[in-house]
Amino acid sequence: xxxxxxxxxxxxxxxxxxxxxxxxxxxxxxxxxxxxxxxxxxxxxxxxxxxxxxxxxxxxxxxxxxxxxxxxxxxxxxxxxxxxxxxxxxxxxxxxxxxxxxxxxxxxxxxxxxxxxxxxxxx
Numbered sequence: 001x002x003x004x005x006x007x008x009x010x011x012x013x014x015x016x017x018x019x020x021x022x023x024x025x026x027x028x029x030x031x032x033x034x035x036x037x038x039x040x041x042x043x044x045x046x047x048x049x050x051x052x053x054x055x056x057x058x059x060x061x062x063x064x065x066x067x068x069x070x071x072x073x074x075x076x077x078x079x080x081x082x083x084x085x086x087x088x089x090x091x092x093x094x095x096x097x098x099x100x101x102x103x104x105x106x107x108x109x110x111x112x113x114x115x116x117x118x119x120x121x122x123x
Contacts, residue, residue: 014120021086021095021115025051028113032063032077034092035085043075053113059105079105086115 023031033048035041046067054060059079064072077085082105090097097103101117108114 017098017101017119017121019097019101019117021090021117022108022112023115024112028061028082029063031085031089032061032082035081035088036065038088040084040088041077041081043077044073046073053107056107059107083115 029048029051032051036043036045036048044065044067046065048063049066049072050064052062054062054076059082061077061082063075063077065075066072083103086105087097087103089095097117098119101119104116104118106114106116
């Protein structure tokens with residue numbers, strides 16, 4: 001019984017920090033283009049010409065990449081790749097991102113794309 005009480009007290013003293021970065025589809029296209037250009041993605045080099053949200057949970061997008069030869073190549077990006085791309089964007093714009101935060105990407109009810117960072121800590 002004593003252990004349960006301590007666990008309940010510890011749960012009550014949690015602080016939850018939530019940060020949300022909201023971008024539109026055009027901004028996400030540019031973020032994906034920058035991510036692909038960085039060489040971190042296992043994707044052909046080029047600019048993202050179109051972006052379509054395929055799935056909301058887990059978040060997945062389909063992009064068409066135009067190479068320097070003019071070829072358009074379809075490519076799928078899952079939530080992990082999008083999180084990595086958005087972290088790179090935050091680093092470029094000097095937006096702080098906690099290493100320990102749980103990071104997710106989802107579509108908002110207004111059609112925007114939200115990059116959520118949730119960090120729980122005891123106080």
